[in-house]
Amino acid sequence: MYDINTHYKFIAARFLLEFNTAYLAKLFGVPLSKINRMESNTCNIPAVYSYALNNLISHEENYKGIYKSLENDDLENFCKKINKASKISRLSCSKCHSRKLHVMKMKENIYFIECMKCKKTMYSNKDSAMRYYSWQNKGVYLSHYLYSKKEI
Numbered sequence: 221m222y223d224i225n226t227h228y229k230f231i232a233a234r235f236l237l238e239f240n241t242a243y244l245a246k247l248f249g250v251p252l253s254k255i256n257r258m259e260s261n262t263c264n265i266p267a268v269y270s271y272a273l274n275n276l277i278s279h280e281e282n283y284k285g286i287y288k289s290l291e292n293d294d295l296e297n298f299c300k301k302i303n304k305a306s307k308i309s310r311l312s313c314s315k316c317h318s319r320k321l322h323v324m325k326m327k328e329n330i331y332f333i334e335c336m337k338c339k340k341t342m343y344s345n346k347d348s349a350m351r352y353y354s355w356q357n358k359g360v361y362l363s364h365y366l367y368s369k370k371e372i
């Protein structure tokens with residue numbers, strides 16, 4: 221159990237889980253404004269949200285990597301650089317929705333994906349494929365480069 225008691229830990233955990241704020245609000249059954257207030261550091265983070273996020277993390281295939289990233293990466297710096305409103309999607313098989321995939325890089329921004337469950341193959345140029353590939357090869361880590369570029 222990792223104590224998610226600051227806004228930057230909250231944001232980091234959400235990005236490692238690859239969830240949008242709207243999705244998280246729906247999942248927790250709270251208004252989106254509540255999530256936004258916690259992430260903009262205008263209210264404290266009640267312990268129940270820390271428990272809920274830990275519960276979500278514990279169901280992830282790569283939960284060990286997520287915890288390692290939360291312990292080691294520069295979360296504060298990540299939060300300064302990331303656009304909190306950026307849309308995030310999670311890579312999954314387009315046929316069976318499995319997250320057990322093998323991703324290979326074909327060339328810059330083109331990834332070849334094989335589902336280990338149903339053997340479907342796909343190509344993708346999305347951030348989610350790039351992130352999966354990076355985490356598959358380097359272990360889970362946080363960097364704003366793994367997500368949509370901040371709009372200037």
Ligand SMILES: [Zn+2]
Pocket residue numbers: 313314315316317318335336337338339340
């Ligand atoms: Zn599949």
